[in-house]
Amino acid sequence: MPNFAALVSGTGWHVADLLRAAAAVDVSLHVLAFGDVEASVGIGPGRVSACDVGLDGVDGVLVRMMPPGSLEQVVFRMDALHRLTAVGVPVWNPPRSVEAAVDKYLTLSLLERRGLPVPATWTGQTATSALEAFDALGGDVVVKPLFGSEGRGLMRVGHRELAWRCFHALERTGSVIYLQRWIRHPGHDLRLFVLGGRVLGAIRRTARDGEWRTNVAIGGRAEAWTPDAEAARLAVAATEAVGAVFAGVDLIEDLDAGTRVLIEVNAVPGWRALSAATGVDVAAALLDALREAAR
Structure with a gap:
């Protein structure tokens, strides 16, 4: 029986559905928290593991969700996925595609x-440049977080004064400003x-x-x-x-x-x-x- 691992950020409907499906298609599936991933170098053969389960030895890894974390945590988690692919473990999706x-x-x-x-899109870091892009995009844009999903954090901006306030707020928080022409x-x-x-x-x-x-x-x-x-x-x-x-x-x-x-x-x-x-x-x-x- 194939032995797979699913890297997750918590339990929920999708985890339950994967466990149900694993039984239906006759595979073994371990559900592992991304936050518990650890790795060793120069200690024995070196391995990537989570919750005391070595991942180098599994037949495949499914990346279900990448949880929020610090820059160091996210980079390390991706490093661990790259390590798995380097030793021949199929990782879906591949770490490069997850990063992209x-x-x-x-x-x-x-x-x-x-x-x-693709829609006309501008990305930058200063409010001044963002306002110029706002005008060039027709004065009606969708402001999106660079990293985000499920439609959360999106805002349609069609007034220049509101755009000024929005872009300056993003600049002050050190955010990348991502604008897309309203379609x-x-x-x-x-x-x-x-x-x-x-x-x-x-x-x-x-x-x-x-x-x-x-x-x-x-x-x-x-x-x-x-x-x-x-x-x-x-x-x-x-x-x-x-x-x-x-x-x-x-x-x-x-x-x-x-x-x-x-x-x-x-x-x-x-x-x-x-x-x-x-x-x-x-x-x-x-x-x-x-x-x-x-x-």
Whole structure:
């Protein structure tokens, strides 16, 4: 029986779903907290472990969630994942893809390099430059945290005085200022779950009344959606651009341009809403694919 480990930041629905799926597909799954990861160098053979379980000897590692931490903690956790890949342990997603996808600026730069459609975006560190970018982007932008998920921390800014206040507040806290041109969309976006070079399932997420953010975590409604060939192509290409094996890829329709653009690639995506809407057993598919990769 294959022996896998899931690195997590806590227990919850996704952990329970992975444990359920592990029993269904006949694999052994250890759930390990990222905060308990430790490693040795120059002591015996050297290993990466967590909760007294050596990870060098497992057949595969699934990165479920990277918890918040100090810069040193996050860097060390990524170092540990790189160590595992160096000794031949399949790590999903690979650490390079996790590093790329967690950073919105780096993600979009990788997508643009592949010639994929992305929204007009500016990133910088000073309020003065941000105000110039605000004007250049049409005076209507979405301000996003560079690191963030589930639509939290996003703010639409369409007034210059508010932009001045917002950008100066971000500068004073030492934050990177990340601005994206506001895209007039039909009130919904598309989330496609890619695994192993194909779309496993997809949903359309519709914002609740009075809200422009479509994320299910903040009240959006999800329904099953069958992707067309172009949407599937974009999702698979975006996943490959960040080097991920699986990803949640977000597309939105730009009504003014009449095209779709890629908004985000999530290398540690949730699948609760997608599974509920589509009936796809994402957890079982992930573990089954990881077992094939570990053979």
